[in-house]
Amino acid sequence: MLISSYNPEHLGDVLITMIKPDVAKQSSEKKENVVRIFNRETNETIGYNFFDVSETLTGLNGQGQVLLTADQVKLLNELLTKVGFEDLLEEDQTPKFVVGYVEEMEAHPDSDHLHVTKTRVDNDQVLQIVCGAPNIEQGQTVVVAKEGAMMPTGAMIWNGKLRGVESDGMICSARELGLPNAPQKRGILVLPTDEYHVGDEFDFDKAATLFTKN
Known part of the structure; x- marks a missing residue:
């Protein structure tokens, strides 16, 4: 599952992604412009926040949930690998x-x-x-x-x-x-x-x- 949200008016040029539900005990780590959110007890990745995301992706529109294309997910995964994160995103175009x-x-x-x-x-x-x-x-x-x-x-x-x-x-x-x-x-x-x-x-x-x- 991949949930993505983009709200530049209120959060700036930041793409928020989630692959698992929030948990009570969570932490984060930052590498360059990417922040990984993870379960503190299991170390499972909950999601990533991509800062200055327009430097990586084009065509992000809307105020709220966005469905990323396969090409956009590929570019984000290339960035994750480049900065040193192992858990990658999987495309999810299914209607919610x-x-x-x-x-x-x-x-x-x-x-x-x-x-x-x-x-x-x-x-x-x-x-x-x-x-x-x-x-x-x-x-x-x-x-x-x-x-x-x-x-x-x-x-x-x-x-x-x-x-x-x-x-x-x-x-x-x-x-x-x-x-x-x-x-x-x-x-x-x-x-x-x-x-x-x-x-x-x-x-x-x-x-x-x-x-x-x-």
Whole structure:
């Protein structure tokens, strides 16, 4: 897995990459313009921060999560090798926000408001996702943030457990997706089935008109 973030307005010319979730005990080491973040107990690499990254890469755009091309990953790996780091990056172009379909839903065994869903996403994969939205129902077309997704707030989505039940991703609300004029209340975004198709990458630009005020 490779998660990359670029936000020059707030962080300067720095590319942040993650290949594993954060841990409580972590340290860092710097070699030239590259900082390695690692697990202090296991020495496993968590990610790298590339300073003055525009000297190595061109074409970085956006404010937040970016999907690096194979050529960009290759250039970063050449830099890592040059400065003396051994753990290299692996290209990951898989979409992190996809259109899903809630195939099954049942009550969470240890909660009076959570539900456990079986939600179909891309590549015909079915994920178990725990959802606490009051409007979740079987048969809905929804937006799923898969593991490795970076929310507009900067929060990361990792697989884990909610009240002891495995949950692989998150079913999102319009507000969580940062859509313009999104309702400021609890509840997932339910997509119109004639416009959004299960398995497709979620189109943020298209969805920006869902709550356009007349």
